Amino acid sequence: MKVHDVSVGLHPGMYVYPGDPEFSLIRMKTGDAFISSLSLGTHTGTHIDAPAHYFENGIPVDKLALENLITSAEVVTPPLMPTRNCTAVLFKNAAPLSLETAKQLLLADIKTVGCDTPSIGDDDVHRFLLENGIIIIEMLDLSNILDGVYRMIALPLKIEGADASPARVVLVEDRV
Known part of the structure; x- marks a missing residue:
């Protein structure tokens, strides 16, 4: 079994979507131990968008169906386009998705779609995917991943009521 970490690292000065909060990490000594103060936006680095990102009463990230993320x-x-019987598709080196492609994913019964870019597509694509219950994962690092089928584990932080969350995403390859 081989496990591929396809998350981008979080660090000061990293790319953030224009207008989003910058990432910061401040390490402090408290007695004999160290703690850190962390500040970031919900869409920092590799992250998962929930319907609450575009819809006032949309499902927040802490209520997403985890079976669609594992x-x-x-x-x-x-x-x-995806050809295997999978419930998730991850686009590598992709241009933003068109609305037509998003509709094809819905017809293919895709539950989760990911990309290695800052945004899966324009606002119409986001709205279409999220209103149809398709979870979005953005800013993956697929640079060292071959096309094929993997077991994906993509877990957001359990931030109650949030529109999105940073995530650690791994792909498991069962080939020996």
């Missing part, structure tokens, strides 16, 4: 995922490089 599932089989197919990594594909466009213009290819």
Whole structure:
């Protein structure tokens, strides 16, 4: 079994979406131990968008169905589309998704879609995916991942009521 960490590292000065809060980490000594103060936006680094990102009464990140985040995922490089019987697809080196592609994913019964870019697509694509219950994962690092099927584990922090959350995402390859 091989495990691939496909999350981007969090560090001061890292890329954040224009207008989002900058990442900061302040380490402090308290007696004999150290603690850190962390400040970041919910869309910092590799993150998971919930319907609450676009809809006032949308499902928040802490209420997402975890079975759609721990599932089989197919990594594909466009213009290819998913061909395997997976509930998640991760697009590598992809341009923003079109609304037409988002509709094809819904018809294919995809529950989670991810990309290695800061945004899966424009506002219309986000709204379409999220209103149809398709979870979005953005800012993956798929640079060392071959196209194929993996077991994906993508867990957001349990931030009650949040629109999104940073996440640690791994792909498990069962080939020996």
